[in-house]
Amino acid sequence: MRIAVLSFAHLHSMAYLNALSQRPDVEIVATDPDHANREPGEIGGPELAERFGVRYLDSYDAVWEWGPDAVIICSENSLHRPLTEQAAAHGVHVLSEKPLATTVEDAQAMVDVCERAGVKLMIAHPVRYSTAFLELKDAYDSGALGSVKAVLGTNNGQLPIHSRKWFVDPVLAGGGSVTDHTVHVADLLDSLFDGVPARSVYAVSNKILHSDQVEVETGGLVSIEYANGVIATVDCSWSKPDSYPTWGGLTLQLVGSKGIADMDAFNARIDGQSDVTNNALWFSYGVNADQAMINKFLEVVAGGPQPAPDGRSGLRTVSIVEAAYESIRTGQPVTL
DSSP states (O other): OEEEEEOSSSTHHHHHHHHHHTOTTOEEEEEOTTGGGSOTTOOOHHHHHHHTTOEEOSSHHHHHHHOOSEEEEOSOGGGHHHHHHHHHHTTOEEEEESSSOSSHHHHHHHHHHHHHHTOOEEEEOGGGGSHHHHHHHHHHHTTTTOSEEEEEEEEEEOOGGGTOGGGGOTTTTSSSHHHHHHHHHHHHHHHHTTTOOEEEEEEEEEOOSSTTTOSSOOEEEEEEEETTSOEEEEEOOOOSOTTOSSSEEEEEEEEETTEEEEEETTOOEEEEEETTTTEEEEEEOSOOHHHHHHHHHHHHHTTOSOOSSBHHHHHHHHHHHHHHHHHHHHSSOEEO
């Protein structure tokens, strides 16, 4: 099977290269033609490909000439659509980094072009494949919590400017922390509720943190009312300090008529302390969610199960984010 990684703009590309390299049945190439336009010190291009022992091609056209079965798109958010359209035109399946797009219009176009071309479109949400979430979903599906009435979700992280500056570019990223972190929680709820759509969204945001470094919002609170009556509240802030031992974390609390369930997606770890860094350490263990997601995508490409999440799921989460920004702008709830 031939898989190409398109762009190293998103640092998740490195995790995906590592996961692909564990599969002896996969031939990998990568391209990162825009690497020279990034900030000094932001690694990419042939240098990063060499680090992973991956064959490097100089352009997207060279990738299409090589003839991949599928691509993994790790470009800046606003460039997901044109790369997806190129892939569909060549009959190539797509795994797109999240969010699917920066606008509902672009997300809808991506879904439509892939459906017309008969190619599969999957969104890179590895937390769906974490042990913690799978166990939570089993509990939810079994009825152990009764009827779920409310959800409290958090997705907090460090300001990503130190790894890739484009994350705080409102055009390339589509916004700030509301774009970056709402979609993770919204995707998990899309899975739990089997695609039940959001009915209304209310959101607020601020720049209390890091206001001296960026123009986009760094803190946000998004309230989502779903068609099944569930009210979900999402803290989607870049609120972890720069010295935090990992990028951040993701939690869910489901409140049901028969019980409460709490999930911490990254709690499978051993904590420590380093005199070298004078800071805490974080040693993770257990299932590698990135590997599990990549394995799932390869099964999809091979003609196996349907993508999870698929393009329409990604469209629903983008709709929530777009509504959140409209709510922030107007100060009013937005009906979808």
